[in-house]
Amino acid sequence: MDLTGKNVVLTGASKGIGREFLHLLLAEGAHVLGVSRSIEKDATLVHERLRVKNADLSRPEEIDAVFEYARGHFGRIDVFVANAGFTYYELLERADWEHIRSIMDVNVTSVIYSAVKMRELYPAEPFVFMATLSAVSFLSLPGYGVYSATKAALRGFFDAFEHELPADQKLLRVYPVATATDFFDRAAQDKPPPPVQSASHVAMKMLEGLKKEKRHIYPSRLFKWMYRLFPWAYGPYLKKRRQELFETRGRPPGEIDERKDEES
Ligand SMILES: NC(=O)c1ccc[n+]([C@@H]2O[C@H](COP(=O)([O-])OP(=O)(O)OC[C@H]3O[C@@H](n4cnc5c(N)ncnc54)[C@H](OP(=O)(O)O)[C@@H]3O)[C@@H](O)[C@H]2O)c1
Numbered sequence: 001m002d003l004t005g006k007n008v009v010l011t012g013a014s015k016g017i018g019r020e021f022l023h024l025l026l027a028e029g030a031h032v033l034g035v036s037r038s039i040e041k042d043a044t045l046v047h048e049r050l051r052v053k054n055a056d057l058s059r060p061e062e063i064d065a066v067f068e069y070a071r072g073h074f075g076r077i078d079v080f081v082a083n084a085g086f087t088y089y090e091l092l093e094r095a096d097w098e099h100i101r102s103i104m105d106v107n108v109t110s111v112i113y114s115a116v117k118m119r120e121l122y123p124a125e126p127f128v129f130m131a132t133l134s135a136v137s138f139l140s141l142p143g144y145g146v147y148s149a150t151k152a153a154l155r156g157f158f159d160a161f162e163h164e165l166p167a168d169q170k171l172l173r174v175y176p177v178a179t180a181t182d183f184f185d186r187a188a189q190d191k192p193p194p195p196v197q198s199a200s201h202v203a204m205k206m207l208e209g210l211k212k213e214k215r216h217i218y219p220s221r222l223f224k225w226m227y228r229l230f231p232w233a234y235g236p237y238l239k240k241r242r243q244e245l246f247e248t249r250g251r252p253p254g255e256i257d258e259r260k261d262e263e264s
Pocket of ligand 1: 011012013014018036055056057058084086087106132135177178179180181182184192
């Protein structure tokens with residue numbers, strides 16, 4: 001795909017991976033609508049082909065307003081990038097409906113709603129819908145149970161939805177490993193799980209993937225092969241995590257040995 005003159009909506013554009021991607025899209029000649037809850041207050045985001053719009057994507061009426069604004073300004077949306085998302089790092093010991101719902105709304109419901117909305121608006125026209133999933137959609141990590149569930153849920157949705165679409169309506173999934181952004185401030189954890197990549201590297205891989213219209217984009221080649229060929233390679237890391245949980249809770253978490261399951 002040649003991005004020159006293409007109209008792109010990019011959520012989560014105010015910082016981290018989205019902000020890096022925003023600059024790459026502009027450099028490719030795209031017209032971009034950058035969206036986040038706070039992006040309008042950033043006076044440094046100025047470009048003749050850039051518009052910004054505040055929206056809380058946990059609210060359907062605000063997602064509708066983003067689509068309305070984009071169509072009013074661009075006429076047509078060629079590419080929608082659902083990148084906004086957040087995580088919690090936590091031990092799940094209390095059943096808190098609102099806490100679980102808040103992350104599901106942003107990471108899952110808003111993405112599915114936006115993808116279906118593209119289909120509804122452009123039933124017979126080509127489009128690309130790209131979403132930032134995560135390596136944890138394949139490999140869940142303790143402390144990230146609900147977050148991992150959000151990204152795995154998106155994977156399930158995309159795998160089914162693409163069978164409902166014609167060939168020129170494309171779904172692109174990105175699976176970053178831990179990326180050095182503010183994301184882990186929200187997770188309130190000092191050390192992201194290894195390997196760690198830079199936001200600029202992930203954004204660059206997203207751009208390459210978008211230009212080639214790749215259905216699956218793995219910014220870390222190491223992860224792509226390691227999780228497929230050596231699922232037990234994360235064993236020492238998971239063991240260390242269990243030890244940390246033990247220290248926090250004061251009682252031992254269950255030992256899980258994937259290799260024994262495979263043997264039996
Ligand atoms: N960093 C990682 O290790 C990593 C790894 C794998 C996948 N990912 C995924 O990559 C994506 C980007 O993550 P990042 O690391 O760049 O995170 P980040 O630096 O924390 O940026 C998150 C972006 O999402 C926006 N956002 C959050 N909640 C929102 C809401 N309710 N409505 C609208 N915008 C909202 C934020 O802007 P405002 O605060 O202004 O709303 C910000 O622009 C996420 O989907 C994340 O799950 C991240």
